[in-house]
Amino acid sequence: MKRVVFNEDKCKACELCVVTCPRKIIRMADRINALGFRPAEVSDQEKCTSCTLCARMCPHVVIEVFR
Ligand code: SF4
Ligand code: SF4
Numbered sequence: 858m859k860r861v862v863f864n865e866d867k868c869k870a871c872e873l874c875v876v877t878c879p880r881k882i883i884r885m886a887d888r889i890n891a892l893g894f895r896p897a898e899v900s901d902q903e904k905c906t907s908c909t910l911c912a913r914m915c916p917h918v919v920i921e922v923f924r
Contacts, residue, residue: 861912867918873916874911874919907922
């Protein structure tokens with residue numbers, strides 16, 4: 858089950874979530890989103906602890922965390 862969902866077309870690639878994640882499972886994807894940025898994505902949902910730090914850090918409210 859997915860714990861973290863990115864509304865990736867709203868991502869502006871600031872990478873704050875990448876540096877914030879304690880599990881280091883967020884990375885920038887190899888594709889371009891609707892805004893012309895490489896969006897953030899989660900590499901391994903199984904390692905996510907649903908800590909919500911990434912969602913609270915994102916200035917563009919891209920990330921939703923489920924528990
Ligand atoms: S909820 Fe926490 S562990 Fe999961 S991706 Fe976000 S920062 Fe990382
Ligand atoms: S913090 Fe938000 S806008 Fe910045 S890279 Fe992560 S998802 Fe994208």
